[in-house]
Amino acid sequence: MIPSVLPTYNRAPFAVDRGEGSWLWMEDGRRFLDLGAGIAVNALGHAHPALVEALTAQAGKLWHVSNLYQIPAQQALADRLVEETFADTVFFTNSGTEACELAVKMARKYWDDKGADRKVILAFEGSFHGRSSAGIAAAGSEKMTAGFGPLLPGFRHLPWGDHDALRAAMAEPDVGAVLIEPVQGEGGIRPLPDQCLKGLRDLCDEHGVLLILDEVQCGVGRTGRLFAHEWAGVTPDIMMVAKGIGGGFPLGAVLATEEAASGMGKGTHGSTYGGNPLACAVGLKVMEIVADDAFLSDVRRKAGTLRQALEGLVASHPDVFEGVRGSGLMLGLKCRVPNTDVLTRAYDEGVLVVPAADNVLRLLPALTISEEEIAEGVARLDRAAGALKADAA
Numbered sequence: 001m002i003p004s005v006l007p008t009y010n011r012a013p014f015a016v017d018r019g020e021g022s023w024l025w026m027e028d029g030r031r032f033l034d035l036g037a038g039i040a041v042n043a044l045g046h047a048h049p050a051l052v053e054a055l056t057a058q059a060g061k062l063w064h065v066s067n068l069y070q071i072p073a074q075q076a077l078a079d080r081l082v083e084e085t086f087a088d089t090v091f092f093t094n095s096g097t098e099a100c101e102l103a104v105k106m107a108r109k110y111w112d113d114k115g116a117d118r119k120v121i122l123a124f125e126g127s128f129h130g131r132s133s134a135g136i137a138a139a140g141s142e143k144m145t146a147g148f149g150p151l152l153p154g155f156r157h158l159p160w161g162d163h164d165a166l167r168a169a170m171a172e173p174d175v176g177a178v179l180i181e182p183v184q185g186e187g188g189i190r191p192l193p194d195q196c197l198k199g200l201r202d203l204c205d206e207h208g209v210l211l212i213l214d215e216v217q218c219g220v221g222r223t224g225r226l227f228a229h230e231w232a233g234v235t236p237d238i239m240m241v242a243k244g245i246g247g248g249f250p251l252g253a254v255l256a257t258e259e260a261a262s263g264m265g266k267g268t269h270g271s272t273y274g275g276n277p278l279a280c281a282v283g284l285k286v287m288e289i290v291a292d293d294a295f296l297s298d299v300r301r302k303a304g305t306l307r308q309a310l311e312g313l314v315a316s317h318p319d320v321f322e323g324v325r326g327s328g329l330m331l332g333l334k335c336r337v338p339n340t341d342v343l344t345r346a347y348d349e350g351v352l353v354v355p356a357a358d359n360v361l362r363l364l365p366a367l368t369i370s371e372e373e374i375a376e377g378v379a380r381l382d383r384a385a386g387a388l389k390a391d392a393a
């Protein structure tokens, strides 16, 4: 008999009851250190007092009103994002997938308005852009697309890190946009080197191609800058944001330059819930906390601590781990044994990490994690790796 919850997830054998900061309590009373933060969603940890306050204050005032009317919380969050980033304009969604949908529509409409036949979007192997028909077509991996065809046409896929293939593909006259994650998340924490992102921006300028960055996982302070592309000193034309921006409340956004958004006039796009008062009140509070130099430099310092501790962990268990990679508090442990074996042991030790492709375990802790919690988390992973070896012996 099919379970009452559609069984599309391979769920861990514990049920989460409540959370506080970087800790989760299970229904059976066990306490876990959460180094996954809902896959980079709980940017400020669980039940952050300022977010609880922002949400409950808004909940007592106004939950929902149609986008037919002006929504002050939405306006305030859009103004803040425009102030802090390259963007001139913002559309709010409820998820990263919906942000992908709009980014694709925006790029196509841009070229349609110009009367140019440039509907092809370049994307990269190992990428992840969500689970909608456009999202799976954009990512293109067999694992996500098998059985769901016919796929949305208009995407061309390139190998990760093949500069010659990219240069050739960009020169094709039907290419209108390129879509890439500055740090691949689901693909196994693969950062795009700064000079590659710079080179990509130059290629886009040379060929008049729109650069769409998917910062759904790597954005909102995750890499120690407000957005990951800031490290390379370049800006996109369109950017997808979600996950951390809502701090756990469903919220996504598409940010764009005035030029890239020029096709999106009245009636071209919409959303019932996108930009609702609850989500935007929380998102504004997240931005107030994260878009702050002192907060971000603290993230960078803690990222250094975590990375160093993980290098030590790899050195202690060279038969379990191969290396550390990533940026800021978006780190991956490449495993030598199946990552799911390490994951099971980590659960036994009361620490949550998240599997990714390429046999990687992701660490995406709350940006508010303390130095002590970092040490505790790595100690638990050390015990997990030790237990694995003891079993194998």
Ligand SMILES: *Cc1c(COP(=O)(O)O)cnc(C)c1O
Residues within 6 Å of the ligand: 094, 095, 096, 097, 098, 100, 128, 129, 130, 131, 181, 185, 186, 214, 215, 216, 217, 218, 242, 243
């Ligand atoms: C999670 C994710 C998405 C999809 O976001 P949802 O909110 O799950 O729809 C898209 N792109 C990237 C890079 C992601 O990590």
